[in-house]
Amino acid sequence: MSASPIQTDPLSSAERDAVYKCIFNRRDVRGQFLPDPIPDEVLGRILRASHHAPSVGFMQPWDFIVVRDPAVKRRVWESFQTANREAAERFDDQRRPIYRTLKLEGILEAPIGICITCDRKRSGPVVIGRTHQGEMDLYSAVCAVQNLWLAARAENIGVGWVSILRHRDLRAALDIPSSIWPIAYLCVGYVSHFFARPELETAGWLPRVPLREVLWFDQWHNRSGSETLLDHLD
Amino acid sequence: MSASPIQTDPLSSAERDAVYKCIFNRRDVRGQFLPDPIPDEVLGRILRASHHAPSVGFMQPWDFIVVRDPAVKRRVWESFQTANREAAERFDDQRRPIYRTLKLEGILEAPIGICITCDRKRSGPVVIGRTHQGEMDLYSAVCAVQNLWLAARAENIGVGWVSILRHRDLRAALDIPSSIWPIAYLCVGYVSHFFARPELETAGWLPRVPLREVLWFDQWHNRSGSETLLDHLD
Numbered sequence: 001m002s003a004s005p006i007q008t009d010p011l012s013s014a015e016r017d018a019v020y021k022c023i024f025n026r027r028d029v030r031g032q033f034l035p036d037p038i039p040d041e042v043l044g045r046i047l048r049a050s051h052h053a054p055s056v057g058f059m060q061p062w063d064f065i066v067v068r069d070p071a072v073k074r075r076v077w078e079s080f081q082t083a084n085r086e087a088a089e090r091f092d093d094q095r096r097p098i099y100r101t102l103k104l105e106g107i108l109e110a111p112i113g114i115c116i117t118c119d120r121k122r123s124g125p126v127v128i129g130r131t132h133q134g135e136m137d138l139y140s141a142v143c144a145v146q147n148l149w150l151a152a153r154a155e156n157i158g159v160g161w162v163s164i165l166r167h168r169d170l171r172a173a174l175d176i177p178s179s180i181w182p183i184a185y186l187c188v189g190y191v192s193h194f195f196a197r198p199e200l201e202t203a204g205w206l207p208r209v210p211l212r213e214v215l216w217f218d219q220w221h222n223r224s225g226s227e228t229l230l231d232h233l234d
Numbered sequence: 235m236s237a238s239p240i241q242t243d244p245l246s247s248a249e250r251d252a253v254y255k256c257i258f259n260r261r262d263v264r265g266q267f268l269p270d271p272i273p274d275e276v277l278g279r280i281l282r283a284s285h286h287a288p289s290v291g292f293m294q295p296w297d298f299i300v301v302r303d304p305a306v307k308r309r310v311w312e313s314f315q316t317a318n319r320e321a322a323e324r325f326d327d328q329r330r331p332i333y334r335t336l337k338l339e340g341i342l343e344a345p346i347g348i349c350i351t352c353d354r355k356r357s358g359p360v361v362i363g364r365t366h367q368g369e370m371d372l373y374s375a376v377c378a379v380q381n382l383w384l385a386a387r388a389e390n391i392g393v394g395w396v397s398i399l400r401h402r403d404l405r406a407a408l409d410i411p412s413s414i415w416p417i418a419y420l421c422v423g424y425v426s427h428f429f430a431r432p433e434l435e436t437a438g439w440l441p442r443v444p445l446r447e448v449l450w451f452d453q454w455h456n457r458s459g460s461e462t463l464l465d466h467l468d
Contacts (some may be wrong), residue, residue: 026288
């Protein structure tokens with residue numbers, strides 16, 4: 001008798017609907033973090049879900065750094081502050097004042113940060129599936145980010161991805177060696193509420209793109225032949 | 235009265251468990267595809283879930299090309315064949331014969347392919363969150379891949395990511411312009427069954443890395459101070 005069965009059960013329609021609820025209600029959280037600690041068993045589940053992301057050639061190239069030390073968080077936050085001031089200058093006169101009003105991170109408020117990295121040499125020089133697309137290891141680590149994000153949402157825990165950071169500053173704050181690629185710094189914690197829509201959509205920064213405008217059939221920019229699918233997009 | 239509420243409901247513990255079931259039972263499918271067509275309403279749900287991935291600055295940089303034409307699939311498959319022969323040569327004498335026995339794609343068997351791309355200029359020259367990490371648009375498109383993968387699993391539909399392909403061949407097969415970055419070519423379809431474990435793990439190619447070996451606290455390679463979390467990883 002094997003410890004694991006060969007096959008797995010199908011998901012029920014109720015389980016399917018739960019997955020969609022999680023996907024559609026996931027938000028990038030910046031300002032609604034509560035200080036409540038995340039129990040170890042909950043954090044353990046979220047990390048396990050992230051670790052079960054797909055990875056090219058089963059490479060599992062990720063590491064996780066859980067940040068709880070306020071001094072470390074402050075270093076990351078200071079790096080964000082520097083980068084964010086520079087970022088504001090890059091927007092035009094019309095966008096810049098709006099940009100400056102946006103809250104774009106919750107580094108200090110979130111009870112923990114989680115940095116996900118990619119070790120590009122994890123499983124040796126030749127990796128199945130990476131021979132012709134060298135970036136696949138980085139993409140695997142991004143899949144781990146998205147798994148973590150959805151698992152957290154399933155636990156009613158918010159996640160915000162802070163990308164207004166220089167990699168070299170993040171490496172310095174967390175003592176990450178130069179051989180390791182930072183992928184994401186995530187703010188993680190319980191929240192007062194989840195918004196129904198992305199904040200940048202609500203703020204009028206950009207609209208949701210209609211799905212039918214980015215959907216093609218058989219060839220780039222070909223729309224013919226699949227009108228019935230287009231009826232099921234909204 | 236707004237068409238959308240400001241806040242969303244929490245997920246129940248049953249809904250949480252469904253999300254974990256989906257995450258832990260997701261597989262990279264290569265050999266179990268059935269020819270059954272995917273109903274438009276099901277495919278529409280999966281694509282909508284992918285389109286609701288997080289994206290840097292709400293950029294939504296992705297396009298989706300749904301491939302049903304057997305002639306187009308064949309061109310993609312021929313590109314895979316070429317790349318896969320080259321790939322085999324890169325493994326050492328011990329690994330090469332094993333590599334050649336592995337089934338690594340289901341391009342022709344899967345009823346559809348879905349190519350997800352990234353338009354790096356989608357929302358203009360300056361994007362919130364991309365000022366200091368230029369790769370964030372690519373990572374957003376990868377999050378769309380992972381959303382699609384999990385939504386498909388929730389529908390009991392298998393997905394396999396084929397990365398043993400040259401981008402230029404994929405562009406040629408699907409008429410993708412050079413300004414657009416291919417992210418993933420996915421084989422998508424109902425399956426006879428989902429394996430309980432990744433095929434490369436079962437085949438003994440690589441083992442599952444113990445999570446505790448890639449988990450750190452506050453600083454890279456620091457393990458002290460979080461022994462209680464380590465107890466909750468297995």
